[in-house]
Amino acid sequence: xxxxxxxxxxxxxxKEKVVFKKITLEKLGDLVSALKExxxxxxxxxxxxxxxxxxxxxTADVTxxxxxxxFSPKFVFFPQTEDLIRYTLQKEGAQAEPVPIAASPSxxxxxxxxxAKSFEIMDRHFLGAGIIDPYWKxxxxxxxxxxxxxxxxxxxxxxxxxxxxGIHAADTEGSDVFMVRKDGELLLKGITKKGESLLKGLAxxxxxxxxxxxxxxxxxxxxxxxxxxxxxxTDTAIAAKLVGSFEKQEIxxxxxxxxxxxxxxxFVCPTCYCFDINDETLFRKGARKRFWDACMFTDFTLEASxxxxxxxxxxxxxxxxxxxxxxxxxxxxxxxxxxxGRCTRSCPVNIDIFSIVEKVANL
Amino acid sequence: xxxxxxxxxxxxREAKRLLESKExxxxxAYARGYDEHHPLPYAARTAGEVGNLIFxxxxxxxxxxxxxxxxxxxxxxxxxxxxxxxxxxxxxxEEKVKKEDLVILGIPFIGMKDxxxxxEIDQKTTCHMANPVLYDILLGEEIRDAGAGSPYDVLAELExxxxxxxxxxxxxxxxxxxxxxxxxxxxxxxxxxxxxMDASRPRWADKSPTADGNxxxxxxxxxHLAGRCIDCGECSRACPMDIPLHLFHKKMAKECETMFxxxxxxxxxxKPVMVNYGNQDSDEMLK
Ligand code: SF4
Ligand code: SF4
Ligand code: SF4
Ligand code: SF4
Numbered sequence: 001x002x003x004x005x006x007x008x009x010x011x012x013x014x015k016e017k018v019v020f021k022k023i024t025l026e027k028l029g030d031l032v033s034a035l036k037e038x039x040x041x042x043x044x045x046x047x048x049x050x051x052x053x054x055x056x057x058x059t060a061d062v063t064x065x066x067x068x069x070x071f072s073p074k075f076v077f078f079p080q081t082e083d084l085i086r087y088t089l090q091k092e093g094a095q096a097e098p099v100p101i102a103a104s105p106s107x108x109x110x111x112x113x114x115x116a117k118s119f120e121i122m123d124r125h126f127l128g129a130g131i132i133d134p135y136w137k138x139x140x141x142x143x144x145x146x147x148x149x150x151x152x153x154x155x156x157x158x159x160x161x162x163x164x165x166g167i168h169a170a171d172t173e174g175s176d177v178f179m180v181r182k183d184g185e186l187l188l189k190g191i192t193k194k195g196e197s198l199l200k201g202l203a204x205x206x207x208x209x210x211x212x213x214x215x216x217x218x219x220x221x222x223x224x225x226x227x228x229x230x231x232x233x234t235d236t237a238i239a240a241k242l243v244g245s246f247e248k249q250e251i252x253x254x255x256x257x258x259x260x261x262x263x264x265x266x267f268v269c270p271t272c273y274c275f276d277i278n279d280e281t282l283f284r285k286g287a288r289k290r291f292w293d294a295c296m297f298t299d300f301t302l303e304a305s306x307x308x309x310x311x312x313x314x315x316x317x318x319x320x321x322x323x324x325x326x327x328x329x330x331x332x333x334x335x336x337x338x339x340x341g342r343c344t345r346s347c348p349v350n351i352d353i354f355s356i357v358e359k360v361a362n363l
Numbered sequence: 364x365x366x367x368x369x370x371x372x373x374x375x376r377e378a379k380r381l382l383e384s385k386e387x388x389x390x391x392a393y394a395r396g397y398d399e400h401h402p403l404p405y406a407a408r409t410a411g412e413v414g415n416l417i418f419x420x421x422x423x424x425x426x427x428x429x430x431x432x433x434x435x436x437x438x439x440x441x442x443x444x445x446x447x448x449x450x451x452x453x454x455x456x457e458e459k460v461k462k463e464d465l466v467i468l469g470i471p472f473i474g475m476k477d478x479x480x481x482x483e484i485d486q487k488t489t490c491h492m493a494n495p496v497l498y499d500i501l502l503g504e505e506i507r508d509a510g511a512g513s514p515y516d517v518l519a520e521l522e523x524x525x526x527x528x529x530x531x532x533x534x535x536x537x538x539x540x541x542x543x544x545x546x547x548x549x550x551x552x553x554x555x556x557x558x559x560m561d562a563s564r565p566r567w568a569d570k571s572p573t574a575d576g577n578x579x580x581x582x583x584x585x586x587h588l589a590g591r592c593i594d595c596g597e598c599s600r601a602c603p604m605d606i607p608l609h610l611f612h613k614k615m616a617k618e619c620e621t622m623f624x625x626x627x628x629x630x631x632x633x634k635p636v637m638v639n640y641g642n643q644d645s646d647e648m649l650k
Contacts, residue, residue: 349424
C-alpha cells in the first residue's frame with residue numbers, strides 16, 4: 001500500500017510519501033483553472049434541473065453541490081457519437097481517412113465512487129476481452145479520475161443500491177485522486193501514481209495537515225454508515241439464479257409489464273457499452289460513425305431477414321438484467337452494475353432494476 | 364375534491380368487482396414502485412392482485428399508452444385522469460380501441476406531482492382539465508371549480524419571440540436530444556409499429572443523434588401528432604434531457620383548435636381533424 005511503513009521491497013526502500021493536499025472551496029475556481037490548463041477538463045455543471053458532466057469552458061460553471069449526475073461520465077471515454085473514418089465518395093470507390101484518436105491528457109473532476117468503479121468494469125470489456133479498443137484505451141490512459149466521496153452525513157438517494165454490489169460511499173477504488181469535503185475545504189489524496197503526479201503539479205493546492213489526514217481517513221471509515229438499499233447477493237449465485245429464471249416467462253412479463261421499451265436506462269448507465277456502427281453520407285461526404293445502441297430498442301436484434309429474436313419488451317429487459325448480472329459474471333468475472341440508481345431515477349415509468357434483481361435472487 | 368385515499372379505495376372496489384364478475388380481464392392502474400413517490404403503471408389480472416393497486420398524487424403516467432398493446436377484443440378497465448381520458452377518446456376516434464371493450468374509471472383530480480421533481484403538474488405542462496371527458500364510473504366527485512387559466516397561457520413567452528429567436532430556441536433544445544426515444548414511447552398517440560425512425564429502408568434520419576437528424580425526428584413527430592396530441596405532457600416528463608416538448612405540441616394543438624374548431628380527444632364522435640374535411644375548415648395552412 002502506498003505510504004505503508006517499513007516496506008522491505010527493494011524498489012520501495014525509500015519511504016514513499018502520501019501526496020495529500022487541500023484547498024478551500026472558495027478557491028475551487030483556481031483549482032478548476034489549473035486543471036483546465038493541463039488539458040480538457042470534465043466536471044459537473046448545473047443545467048436547469050439537472051447536473052451533468054461537461055467539458056468545461058467557463059471555470060465558474062463547475063459545481064460540487066450535487067448528489068449525482070443524471071448521465072454517467074462514461075462519455076468521456078466512450079462518447080455517444082464518434083467519427084471513426086471520414087470519406088468522400090468518388091465516381092469509383094471513395095477517398096477515406098481514419099480519424100486520428102485524440103490523445104490529449106484530460107481530467108474528470110468529481111466522480112462518485114460507484115462511477116469510478118464503473119470505469120474498471122468497462123476496462124474488462126474494452127481492454128481485457130482479447131481485442132483492445134484503441135479509442136477507449138487511449139482516453140483511459142490519458143485521463144486522471146478525481147473521485148469524490150458522497151457526503152457521509154447525508155442519506156443516500158432512495159434509488160441507489162451500490163452497497164449491494166460491494167461499493168461504499170467513500171470507496172477510493174477506480175479513482176486516481178480521491179476528494180473528501182471538510183466544511184469549507186476539499187481534501188485531495190493521491191491514490192495512484194498518475195494521481196499523485198497530477199497533485200504534485202498543482203501549485204494552487206496547499207499542504208494538508210495531520211488533522212486533515214485523520215479527517216480524511218475517518219470519512220472513509222464512516223462511509224459504512226451510509227446505507228443504500230441492500231440485498232445479499234454473490235456474483236456467481238445471482239448469475240446462476242438468472243440462468244435458472246430465463247424460461248420463467250410469466251415472472252419476467254410481470255416484472256417488466258410497465259416497461260415502455262425506451263433506451264433511457266441504458267443511456268444513463270455507466271456500465272452499458274453497446275454500440276452500433278453506421279455509415280452516414282450526405283452529398284457524397286460522410287463518416288463511418290460509432291454511437292450508443294441499446295438492447296431495449298426494438299431494432300437492436302432485428303435481422304436482415306426481418307426476423308427478430310427478441311421482439312417483446314420482457315425479452316429485452318431480461319437480456320439487460322442477464323447481461324449485467326449473469327453473462328458478464330461468466331465472461332468477465334464480475335457484475336456489470338454499480339448500483340448507482342440512475343436507470344431507476346430516469347426511467348419514465350419507475351422500473352427498478354434493484355427490485356427485479358432482488359426478486360430473482362429470492363426465487 | 365374527493366380525498367385521494369377515498370379515490371384509491373373506490374378504485375380498488377371497482378377493480379375487484381370488475382375482475383370478479385369477469386366484466387374485464389385486466390385493470391390498468393397503478394401499484395407501489397420502489398417507494399411511495401414512484402408508483403408503477405400496473406395491470407391487475409385477478410381480484411387477488413387488486414390489493415396491489417394504489418392511487419396517489421405521483422400517479423402521473425398516462426395509461427392509455429398501454430391500451431394498444433393488448434390484442435383486439437380484450438376487455439380492459441383503465442384508470443384515467445382528465446388528460447388520459449382524452450387519449451382514450453382519441454384512440455377510439457382513430458379506431459385503435461373500441462369503446463365497447465373498455466370500462467373507463469375516471470379520476471377527477473387536481474394536484475398531480477411529477478415523481479422526478481416533486482413539482483405540481485399544472486396547466487403549464489398538461490391540459491388543465493380536472494374531470495375526465497369520458498368515463499363509465501367516476502371514482503370521485505366531479506370538480507366544479509378547476510381554476511382559471513388556459514393550457515395555452517404558457518406559450519406566451521414563445522409566441523412573443525420573433526421567428527429567428529424561436530428557431531434558435533428549438534435548435535438549441537433539439538441539439539440536446541440523445542434519441543433515447545422515451546418521448547415517443549411514453550406518448551399514448553405514438554403507436555406506429557415500426558415508427559418511421561426505426562425504418563432502415565428508406566432511412567429518414569441518421570441513426571446517430573446529429574443535430575439535423577434530431578430536427579428530422581422531432582419535426583416529423585410533431586406533425587404526426589398534429590390534431591392528435593391530447594396535451595398530457597408525458598413526453599416532457601419522460602425526457603431525461605428536460606427538453607420542453609410539450610410546448611411545441613401545445614402550439615400545434617392551439618393552431619389546430621383555431622383552424623378547425625376542435626381539440627383532440629374531446630368527443631367520441633369527432634373525427635380527427637387531419638382525416639376529416641369540412642367546408643368551414645380554415646385555409647390558413649395552405650397559404
Ligand atoms: S444498471 Fe442502473 S444501477 Fe446498475 S450501473 Fe447501470 S444505471 Fe447504475
Ligand atoms: S426500464 Fe424504464 S427506462 Fe428502461 S426501457 Fe423500460 S421504460 Fe425505458
Ligand atoms: S425523450 Fe428527450 S432525449 Fe429522449 S429522444 Fe425524446 S427528446 Fe430526445
Ligand atoms: S405528444 Fe406528449 S403531450 Fe401529446 S399526447 Fe403525446 S405524450 Fe401526451
